[in-house]
Amino acid sequence: MSNSVKRIGVLTSGGDAPGMNAAIRAVVLTSIHLGIDCVGIRRGYTGLISGDIVPMTAEDVNGIERCGGTILYTARSAEFQTEKGLQRAVDNCKFMDIEGLVVIGGDGSYRGALELSRHGVPVVGLPGTIDNDIGCTSYTIGFDTACNTAIDAVDKLDDTMQAHERCSVVEVMGHRAGHLALNVGIATGATVTLIPEMGVDFEADVSGRIRSARLKGQTHFTVIVAEGAASAHEVAEKIKAATGIDTRVTTLGHIQRGGSPLIRDRVTAARMGYKAVRLLADGVFNRIICMNGEKCVDYDIEEALNMTKGLDEDACLMQDALMS
Helix, strand or coil: CCCCCCEEEEEECCCCCCCHHHHHHHHHHHHHHCCCEEEEECCHHHHHHHCCEEECCCHHHCCHHHCCCCCCCCCCCCHHHCHHHHHHHHHHHHHCCCCEEEEEECHHHHHHHHHHHHCCCCEEEEEECCCCCCCCCCCCECHHHHHHHHHHHHHHHHHHHHHHCCEEEEEECCCCCCHHHHHHHHHHCCCEEECCCCCCCHHHHHHHHHHHHHHCCCCCEEEEEECCCCCHHHHHHHHHHHHCCCEEEEECHHHHHCCCCCHHHHHHHHHHHHHHHHHHHCCCCCEEEEEECCEEEEEEHHHHHCCCCCCCHHHHHHHHHHHC
């Protein structure tokens, strides 16, 4: 087959997510299969500016699909947001004969890719973020694994809360989006779930629900708080003041980003990485790879960045019913 590109680069940018390594592996192996050279750019756009670029072989990616994090490392680059830094990145692509770039990351990474495309660098983006908050795709690499990591932690906390008849307030990631908190709340049978998309009436939404559950015979409680919705410590203090129930706070933090990716993230990442290389090989670029339900599709990068999505309304209604 005659390819439109002879060498492509791959980088990971922004927050790491389980499954990024599986995507890197798919990009490298698909490139080799199609007779395309593949190089890895380490530390995201920072590495593209500094020229931290290395050849990638099948041996380099052997077994990495089972590993969390990213073997290419990741970083956020203030310099890349300047015209001088952007131009250095473009110049390095030209110097290294990178004729197509696969960018794995979130919205910020996509906006960087868009700027590169406007300067003549062909790009394809893959959505990698545990928040599942990218508007153009129904699913992002890392979301399932992060949910399961949080669920496992909440289940363990629930055991000790039951033993002591306490209330557990658990903070999960999600500055601007509640997808993670909502799904964890449903899966763990949380008494209350607080998400940034919905305002909080403390009496109705928190203390009132806990009192209602207590009157129905429940002796321990779980409150899931997305970090962008409220301060978990303030919520715990208010719960104790309003109900007198002994309350404990756990912030899961970066533990949610780590760990071996589960099958959904490994397979989704592989499908997306494969599709990204096939697009570049066919001369199709400046696209974002997305999941539309179970179907892997692609959109123009500018169109993709203008898409938005909210929470699953049915899931919200179900959560409200299950907490009542």
